[in-house]
Amino acid sequence: MNDSELSTLGLMATFVSIDILKHGLQSGCSAFDIGCGSGYISAIMANMIGEHGQVVALDHNEHAILTAKKNITNFYPHLLNRIKFVHQDAWKGCHKLSPFDAIHVGSAVERISLVWLNHLKWGGVMSVPILPSNQSFDNDEVGIDVAKNGNRLNWQGRKPHTQILYKVFKGFDQRITETPVIEVNYEPLQ
Numbered sequence: 001m002n003d004s005e006l007s008t009l010g011l012m013a014t015f016v017s018i019d020i021l022k023h024g025l026q027s028g029c030s031a032f033d034i035g036c037g038s039g040y041i042s043a044i045m046a047n048m049i050g051e052h053g054q055v056v057a058l059d060h061n062e063h064a065i066l067t068a069k070k071n072i073t074n075f076y077p078h079l080l081n082r083i084k085f086v087h088q089d090a091w092k093g094c095h096k097l098s099p100f101d102a103i104h105v106g107s108a109v110e111r112i113s114l115v116w117l118n119h120l121k122w123g124g125v126m127s128v129p130i131l132p133s134n135q136s137f138d139n140d141e142v143g144i145d146v147a148k149n150g151n152r153l154n155w156q157g158r159k160p161h162t163q164i165l166y167k168v169f170k171g172f173d174q175r176i177t178e179t180p181v182i183e184v185n186y187e188p189l190q
Contacts, residue, residue: 012182012184013129013165013182013184013185013186014040014041016127016165016181016182016184017041017104017127017165018041018044018048020125020127020165020167020181021045021102021103021104021125021126021127022048023125024100024101024102024124024125025045025048025049025053025101025102026048026049026101027049027050027052027053028049028050028052028053029049029053029101029102030049030053030054030055030056030097030099030100030101030102030121031045031046031049031053031054031055031056031100031101031102031103031104032055032056032058032094032097032098032100032102032103032104032116032119033045033055033056033057033058033104033106034058034090034103034104034105034106034107034116034189035058035059035060035090035105035106035107035189036057036058036059036064036065036068036085036106037059037064037067037068037106038064038067038068038071039057039067039068039069039071039072039083040071041104041106042055042057042068042072042083043071043072043075043076043079043083045102045104046072046076046079046082046083047076047079049082050082051081051082053082054082054083054084054097055082055083055084056083056084056086056094056097056100057083057084057085057086058085058086058087058088058090058094059086059087059090060087060088060089060090060190061087061190062087065085065086065087068085069085084097090105090107090189090190091113091115091189092115093113093115093116093118093119094119095119098118098119099118099119099120099121099124100119100120100121100124101121101123101124101125102124102125102126102127103116103119103120103124103125103126103127103128104126104127105126105127105128105129105189106186107129107186107187107188107189107190108129108130108131108163108184108186108187108188108189109128109129109130109131109188109189110130110131111130112126112128112130112166112168112178116128117168117170117176120168120170121170122170122171122172122174123170123171123172124169124170125167125168125169125170126166126167126168126169126170127165127166127167127168128165128166128168129163129164129165129166129184129186130163130164130165130166131163132162132163132164162183162184162185163183163184163185163186164180164181164182164183164184165180165181165182165183165184166178166179166180166181167179167181
């Protein structure tokens with residue numbers, strides 16, 4: 001896949017993620033952007049939920065948090081009061097600000113975290129890229145090691161894998177459904 005194809009795939013993944021999450025991004029809702037990166041998805045979420053909603057933008061990388069804050073300050077200053085920036089490990093979630101109507105996971109994972117599922121309200125929706133079960137990030141050929149806690153992924157020059165973007169719905173009937181939507185290409189969650 002060339003750079004142009006990867007760029008198109010990334011843009012499509014953004015649009016599809018927002019479409020997956022739209023019913024949880026109504027006025028007054030709460031949203032969680034895991035791996036907020038540049039803040040682009042956080043800004044879209046904040047715009048959709050309106051002035052009475054709240055977005056938590058989380059990233060393990062302090063530089064990403066500073067970049068997201070700067071981007072939103074420069075381009076969408078009217079959204080700043082709707083976004084809370086959190087610098088910490090994504091696998092730990094954000095208990096004190098949960099539950100959420102919508103959760104966007106902006107990096108690929110091998111499995112859905114139970115912490116994130118517990119953060120999702122009943123009737124809430126999550127968009128998450130998951131590596132197919134026949135692949136693994138902890139493959140020596142691609143330079144990935146699973147950290148000692150067995151839950152956190154470390155990226156070390158890995159060649160891209162294709163993942164499946166899933167819609168995860170936590171129904172009021174207490175059932176969780178996972179629906180595959182589209183092939184995507186994300187970096188692994190750190």
